[in-house]
Amino acid sequence: MNTELFGIVATYLLTLVLAIPLGKYLAKVFAGEKVWTDFLKPIESGIYKLSGINPKEEMNWKQHMKALMTINLVWLVYGFFVLMYQDKLPLNPDGNPGMTPDLAFNSIISFVVNCNLQHYSGESGVTYLTQHFVMMFLQFVSAATGIAAAVVFFKAFRDKTSTNLGNFWEFFVKSITRLLLPLSLIMAIILAFSGTPTSYEGKDKLISLQGDTVNVSRGPAAAFVAIKHLGTNGGGWFGTNSAHPLENPSYITNSVELIAQVLIPIAMVIAFGIFIRRRKLSWMIFGVMTIGMLLLLIPTVSSELGGNPAIAKMGVSQLSGAMEGKEVRFGPAISGYWSTVTTIISTGSVNSMHDSTMPLTGFWQLLGMMINSFYGGCGVGMLNYFIYLIIAVFISGLMVGRTPEFLGHKVEAREIKIAALITLLSPFLILAGTAIASFVVVNHADAAWAVQPKSWLNNPGFHGFSEMLYEMTSSNANNGSGFEGLGDNNVFWNVSTGFVLFLGRFLPIIGPIAIAGLLGAKKHIPESAGTLKADTLTFSLMTFAVIIVLNALSYFPALTLGPLAEYFTLIK
């Protein structure tokens, strides 16, 4: 038991040891300062040249968003058709079929928006070609999109007043060449030597020790699994994601995958402070995020180690904790840590089945995704946090009766309106989506879809409601994990979550960038005794309170109907 807790502590500390220098490095890379990876410049110049890009061309925030949206739409169209016709394309040794239009719609949006919600199963739903040329490709570029967007945001606060926010393509390409690709290469090789397959051979067939015939799915997974974590994507090569022994062979690879998914989100926070020359501010943000993480993590691990009270009643020994849906090589403690990390960071990969975790664990998982900014996804975590920050600036301003300002820029009605709209968007998408789904289950149980609504839910009662709430929350947070018992491959879920995914990605990117762009263009007001300082302990506490209050107000009723109600029935 203790060795399992040591494992969590060691994994987290190792993450920090790597993330802090990485943050410093990233700040330099994006500021265009000298770094040791400058030997890659010729490759970048080649990419710019072939693409007809001038990386020196300055863009304002609107041009940044146009470039971002354009390339994302190109990927949507490209991927949709490749997925639909994957059966007619090469590299399909297992003879898997093409996707239905609604499944292709859902899958392509899901990967473009860095979510990786999967309504198909890796072994039977995609081909080696689509796994690499659609899924893995998007895992790189969607992460780079998020990072580039965050850099635009950084840029808005670097100088006193500026509308020139650098070049989107440059940030985007550098995110890949200087960060994602080199790290992925290292990690993929570690995974390959730990047992994750890399070859393009199709299924294998063998006779097991006791004489059963077994077919074994494989494929070049190592390259995929690396970027899946580094880019906080989370989509699995195999159906069961990182619970699958080939995708996550050992306790060591498990820690590697855990470190990889937290690495860039933390590094981005550190980079922010260095980039805008306000290190104290980024340590304060890091502090709030870390305390938030611990408040989710500790009860999660404790609820998993405690085991299932209903199974305890049967008299068996749950020495190690709750084991349904978990793997013995990881154990419940680090699986609990994983479930916290993967939900706060929008990775959404799993090493245990969340549907089978304890009710309170489900509660913390949902809350992590609803808040979505305790570190948060690659780049976008900072953007989500920024919205809370602006709301906190506004409320603090009102409380002390001063014009709210952030880093020397006046925060006025327009910015607050955008922040308020983005804040309202998440509860609207999640709660309305869940309400419609519940309505369909109750009133149209026999609708003639691929999976009839009456068989959507794998579990009765409150837990069934949680399955639907989780799916919508995960889509909105661009997380991608699921209570996978839900029968989600049908028109209703494919289309509804498709829209939630899309809106839940791009509006929370455009909103904060717009605010940052507007603020950055305003006249800089020098600091005075009356300035509300963003890097103080008081203001950090204020931001934390805003995060808790906003989320409690939005989601408490829904959480009560799902995981909390289940918890109380289970312990009664």
Place this chain on the structure above:
Amino acid sequence: MKKYILQSLRLTAVLLVLLCVIYPLIVAFAGKLTKGNGGGEKITKNGQVVGYALLGQSFTKPQYFWGRPSAVGYKADGSGGSNKGPSNPDYLKEVNSRIDSLLKYHPYLKRSDIPADMVTASGSGLDPNISVEGAAIQIKRVAMYRKLNEQDVADLVKKTVKGPVLGLFGPSSINVLELNIALDNLKK
């Protein structure tokens, strides 16, 4: 706008080559140097491939150590967990019947001897491992069906245990396939 569309198309094409051809081919090349040549490490017995080192397989015969329950019957081309919620009454009944059937094959056991991993389904449905306690409760039965000395089987189990990483981090576990192959070899 038109400029952005053209740039997007060209950049996408360039990155497809870099990220989906060059990168995975480098990894595939490195994979050739690994134990399974990149296709997954296989376990052979008398020259015959009997399984993959990392993948659990179904053991139901009484002369073998059994693995954990699997929601997909150890189907290695269709991994899956049960996704049963902790309060699901059907699920709890199923767990109870697994306990009963374990007690039937191991009449010497008390309920409190049975570790949870032996009556709950794994996440992947392909869990290659069981806990040390999960193996311990089966020693007597395996020894009986194989007409072996109980102590010899217990020693073998002890030898197969994989402890925490560096003795400090993570749980202990036993690879069931490895243990069973060692068991088959013991007979000779």
